[in-house]
Amino acid sequence: MFTYETADQKEVRRFRIAQFNGRMATVKSGSETVTGFVRSVLEQESAIPPRWTITIIPSAKEEPKALRPGSRIRPFAEDLY
Template sequence: MFTYETADQKEVRRFRIAQFNGRMATVKAGEATVTGFVRSVLEKESSTPPCWTITIIPNAPKEAPRPLRPSSRTRPFAEDYF
């Protein structure tokens, strides 16, 4: 799990909407970029200005799809033209 802390209300709203709709969200913190499902959005009550802690469950990056079979190197029905 990846924990992220922010004070940006627009960003918090985006995470809450992603959590509600079951969509993946992407966070870029420094050099790290994490994409995954939002597990929780918690507000720290004792902080001024308001601050939120967001927990994300990261997903492994998807592999590029491979073709099911190799494509033909010759044109189909090429012998019909000769």
């Protein structure tokens, strides 16, 4: 699990929406980037300005898929001319 702390309300809203919809969220903290599912968003009530602690469960890295297969016509184009 990855724990992230922020005071940015827009970012907290984005994490809450991702958690509610079951989507993955990406956090970039320094040189580290973590992508995963949001487990919890907790407000620290005693902090001024308001701060939130976000817990993310990192997902396994997936290999990027090819968008579409390569052209099949290209190897035979020389035969047409």
